[in-house]
Amino acid sequence: MNIKSHLNKIKIEIIDSLLGDKKYLISNFDKILSNSSNLLQSDELTFWQNQIRDNQWDLIPITKYGISQELNQWKTYNPKLNTLLNQLKQTSQNILLYWVKDDLCDKQGQYYYT
Numbered sequence: 001m002n003i004k005s006h007l008n009k010i011k012i013e014i015i016d017s018l019l020g021d022k023k024y025l026i027s028n029f030d031k032i033l034s035n036s037s038n039l040l041q042s043d044e045l046t047f048w049q050n051q052i053r054d055n056q057w058d059l060i061p062i063t064k065y066g067i068s069q070e071l072n073q074w075k076t077y078n079p080k081l082n083t084l085l086n087q088l089k090q091t092s093q094n095i096l097l098y099w100v101k102d103d104l105c106d107k108q109g110q111y112y113y114t
Contacts, residue, residue: 006039007079014091018071025067026057029096033088040085048092061097070094 010032017028030052033045052060070091077087 003081007081007084010036010039010084011074011077011079015071015074018067018074018095022060022062023057025062025095026052026060029092033092036084036088040081042085044085045088045092048089048096051096062095063097066094066097 013028013032017025017032020028030049033049033052037043037045037049073087074091079087
């Protein structure tokens with residue numbers, strides 16, 4: 001399989017995951033990140049893989065807005081080897097919201113919906 005077909009396969013898998021339910025999205029996204037890290041020979045996606053693996057799927061906050069934005073982004077994205085890593089990092093940040101328990105003062109809150 002050549003590199004272009006690998007890139008297109010990743011794009012198709014991401015779109016498929018974004019169209020699924022939350023559990024399906026998270027479990028598939030972990031596999032996609034792992035495969036992409038191997039393909040790109042990069043460990044820059046490790047943070048997001050750890051977030052998925054260290055937390056139960058139903059406790060990871062994901063917004064409907066983030067999903068719709070990324071779905072539109074990936075449908076129009078033309079995968080290239082030199083842009084895929086940044087695209088995956090941006091997608092991870094937009095759909096896999098995370099928080100640290102003590103990062104807010106009493107007057108602030110975490111605003112998200114699932």
